[in-house]
Every structure is written in C-alpha cells, then in structure tokens.
C-alpha cells in the first residue's frame with residue numbers, strides 16, 4: 001500500500017531525499033555538542049585552561065550554525081516534498097475516480113469520496129512531512145545519542161537497554177488499540193459530509209418545509225458521533241505521554257543517583273555525567289518525537305488505507321483490450337437484457353427485447369419507478385447489464401472504447417446540472433471547439449436561443465453554481481442544447497422537458513423531427529403529449545416491456561397506456577375546471 005501511494009511523490013522525490021540527509025547532518029552535530037561540552041568541563045573549565053575553552057567554544061559555535069542551517073533546510077525541503085506529494089496524490093485519486101461508473105460511485109458514496117480527497121489526503125501530507133523530517137531525525141538522534149552515551153560511559157549507558165524497549169512496548173500497544181478507532185472516525189466524517197452536502201444542496205426545500213431544526217439536529221448528531229470516537233481515540237493516544245514521562249524521569253533519576261556516587265568514588269568525572277544526562281535527554285526526546293510520529297502515523301494509516309481502497313478499486317466498467325473506436329450508426333438493440341443494481345439484487349429490468357432503427361424517435365413512458373431511466377442508462381454504459389446484450393450500431397456496447405461510445409450517445413439526465421461559468425462555457429461542454437454560430441444553432445433547436453438573447457449579456461450571461469439563477473425550464477433547454485452540440489448519433493432525453501411548457505415542448509419535438517432526422521432520439525416523458533408524435537412508444541411496466549407501438553396503436557390495444565392517457569386527460573380536465 002505505502003509503495004503504491006509513494007508513486008505519487010514523483011518529481012518531488014529529490015526534495016524527499018534531501019530533507020533526511022540534511023536532518024542527518026543536523027542531528028549528528030547536535031549529538032556531538034554534549035560530548036564537546038564534557039571535554040570542555042573536564043579539560044578546560046575544571047583545570048582553568050582558557051585556550052582549550054576558546055578552541056572548543058569556536059568548534060561548538062560553528063557546529064551550532066551548521067546544525068541550524070541543516071534543520072532549516074530540512075524543514076523547507078520537507079514542506080515542499082509533502083505539499084507536492086499531496087498535490088500529485090489528489091490528482092491521481094481524482095483521475096482514477098473519473099473512470100468510475102455510476103455503480104462505483106454508489107459503492108463508495110459521493111460524500112466518502114470527498115472526505116478521502118480532502119481530509120484523508122491532508123492527513124497523509126502531514127504524515128509524509130513528518131516521515132522525511134521528524135521520523136528521520138528521531139531514530140538518528142536515538143542511535144547517535146546511545147552510541148555517544150556508550151562512548152562516554154558504557155556501564156551507565158546500560159540504563160537505555162531497559163528504558164528504550166519499555167517505551168517501545170508501550171507505544172506498540174497504544175497504536176494497536178488506536179488505529180481501528182481512527183478508521184471509525186473517518187467513516188463518521190463521511191456521514192457528516194453527507195448530511196451537510198444534502199442540507200446545502202436542498203437548502204430551498206429545507207427552508208420551505210421549515211426543516212432547519214431537524215436538519216440542525218441531524219448535523220449535531222453526526223458531529224457528536226465523531227466527537228465520541230475521536231475523543232476516545234485521542235485519549236488512548238495521549239497515554240503515551242505519561243508512559244514517556246515515567247521512563248524519562250526514571251532514567252534521569254538512575255543516572256543522577258549512580259552518577260553522583262561514582263563521581264564521589266572518583267571513577268567518573270563531572271563533565272561525563274553532564275554529557276550523559278544530556279544524552280539521556282536526547283534519547284528521551286527522540287522517543288517523544290517518535291511517539292508523536294507514531295500518533296500521526298496511526299491517524300494517517302487509517303487515511304492511507306481509505307485512499308488506497310479507492311486507488312486500487314477496479315472499476316466495474318473497463319475498456320476492452322482492443323476497443324472499437326467508431327460507432328457505425330444510431331441503431332440500438334436490447335437483447336434479452338436483465339439488470340439489477342449492485343447491493344439491490346432485485347431485477348429492475350427483466351428480459352428486455354427492443355430493436356431501434358437509426359434515426360427513429362422512440363418515446364418511453366411508464367409509471368414512476370418502472371425502469372425508464374435504468375433502461376436508457378445502459379446505452380452509454382453508465383451501468384452494465386447483468387444478462388443479455390445492449391448493442392449500439394450493431395456492436396455490443398462493452399466492445400466500444402468508452403469515450404467513443406459516450407461521444408456518440410448524448411444523454412440529458414433527469415437531474416440537470418449546469419456549472420458556474422457563462423452560458424457559452426456551459427454549452428461548450430458538449431463541444432469545446434464549437435463556434436458561436438454552432439452554439440446558436442443548438443440553442444435554437446432546444447428553443448433556448450430566444451430567452452438567452454433576451455438576457456442582458458446574452459450567451460455571456462454568468463450561470464451561478466448549479467444553475468441557480470435560471471428557471472427549471474430554461475435549465476432543461478440549456479442542457480438539451482449542450483447535448484446537441486456533441487452531435488451524437490443517439491440523443492436521450494430523460495424526462496428533460498418536464499419543466500418546459502407544452503407549447504415549447506412541442507416546438508422542441510418538431511425541431512428535432514425536421515432538423516435532426518438521422519439522429520436516433522429516445523424521449524422519456526411523464527406527459528403523453530411529449531411522446532405522442534414519436535415513431536414508436538415503449539410502455540414500461542415494473543421493469544418489463546408492456547407494449548410497443550404508435551400512439552394510435554397503443555390507444556387501441558394497451559390498457560396501461562390507455563390508463564396513463566386517461567389519467568392525464570382527466571387530470572387536465574379537473575385542472576381546467578379548477
């Protein structure tokens with residue numbers, strides 16, 4: 001896992017290497033200074049040798065400056081390397097997610113992906129910085145200090161043989177208990193993120209239904225659940241501090257007690273004891289740094305696992321080895337298709353057989369939940385069939401290069417999304433090289449040109465995030481124009497004119513009929529009037545094809561279609577009476 005994540009360091013590798021080298025220089029000099037100090041005390045200060053003090057003092061001063069410069073350089077390079085690593089990792093993760101199918105996104109949930117891209121990556125960035133700076137410094141400091149302590153007095157230095165493993169055992173136990181708790185913390189972050197996103201997205205609905213209080217409680221509850229596990233995890237991690245202090249003061253006490261006795265007995269010099277105590281402090285400081293590093297690593301390992309899960313997740317949609325890169329025509333064929341959503345296990349489409357000729361206009365109608373959207377989502381491979389085959393241009397959709405297929409199948413989804421930017425920018429999502437004349441032509445077909453021209457800035461009008469400054473019907477017409485700009489062989493409108501008035505809706509149908517005769521058009525609608533003029537209408541009922549025919553044929557033969565028609569006529573009449 002770590003190796004896989006490590007690939008994202010890439011061009012920042014050199015900084016990641018320079019930092020520990022500088023740390024090594026800094027630490028080596030730092031641990032050598034107490035040794036020089038002991039020499040200064042024993043051979044300079046006690047015998048009163050001023051020349052010796054000056055010489056050693058000079059060395060110590062230069063050493064201190066070099067050590068400081070090493071430390072500053074290490075900080076600079078480690079920040080650069082860790083920020084670069086996070087940038088690359090975020091990019092790699094984002095890039096990988098772009099290939100996800102709807103099913104893959106359902107698998108992780110959008111909120112969990114957002115937390116992984118933000119909080120989890122930030123944790124890893126901090127851990128990485130620590131790894132190449134503090135984590136390099138602590139073991140070096142530990143090794144240098146213990147070696148120097150043994151050089152000064154090997155008998156007294158034996159105290160480290162007891163204190164260091166004691167501390168290591170304590171840390172290992174703490175990490176083993178803390179790590180699973182942090183994993184739980186991040187799962188709860190996912191939940192909080194979901195609650196907040198849902199609330200912000202649906203803020204208008206929340207306000208209309210006066211649900212602010214309930215939503216507030218939901219968010220507070222999600223926060224409380226994080227607090228509960230987080231504080232438990234932190235409490236466990238904080239245990240390392242008392243363990244560390246116990247070991248530290250025990251070691252110092254030992255050195256002071258036995259050191260003093262040996263000085264009195266004449267088997268040790270004062271400078272040696274001073275340097276031994278300085279080394280003991282260094283050893284314990286390095287253990288303290290190590291424990292902080294372990295704390296951060298414990299938190300970050302949970303994050304690293306969550307990121308790795310996404311990076312190693314094999315999308316359920318993959319390109320074939322030798323993909324077909326041209327779509328011959330807009331013919332569509334459903335051949336004994338069965339489909340169930342993952343984790344659902346109920347067939348939402350059952351034994352679908354349907355042949356659509358290139359250029360045909362097909363209306364799809366059926367009760368809510370009958371499987372209309374599910375059916376059309378199989379054409380551009382937003383989901384893959386469980387059984388049977390979907391063919392486009394006489395070729396199995398799974399044999400196409402996914403980009404080719406999606407360039408040729410344009411779909412206006414039920415939930416239209418516009419992005420912040422001008423109207424022209426939004427339309428150019430369909431074709432980034434489209435000329436102004438092409439934008440206008442597509443907008444005219446979608447009956448959007450009139451209202452765009454009436455805006456003060458026309459095609460340069462700025463669309464707010466999510467398209468909140470245009471009406472529902474205007475938004476739908478813009479998304480239709482955007483889809484047309486792709487010049488697809490197949491155009492799918494999934495309930496995309498529901499907010500458009502019936503007159504404009506019929507103008508759109510007419511324009512499609514007259515101007516786009518070669519494009520296969522699939523129109524899902526709730527209103528019979530939106531599909532009445534189609535070459536054929538497919539009636540879906542509970543995931544099965546109930547009937548296929550023209551409006552007149554279905555009015556004669558299909559009771560479900562007749563029911564829908566009658567309910568709309570009656571609904572229309574009662575509406576009219578009101």
Ligand SMILES: Nc1ncnc2c1ncn2[C@@H]1O[C@H](COP(=O)(O)OP(=O)(O)OP(=O)(O)O)[C@@H](O)[C@H]1O
Pocket residue numbers: 106341344348366367368369370371372373374375414
């Ligand atoms: N992502 C999903 N995961 C699980 N089940 C789903 C998912 N999307 C839809 N379903 C279920 O599949 C069935 C068919 O849904 P679908 O959206 O295709 O119906 P529809 O005919 O388009 O409905 P509507 O007219 O309300 O849009 C429904 O029972 C729905 O609950």
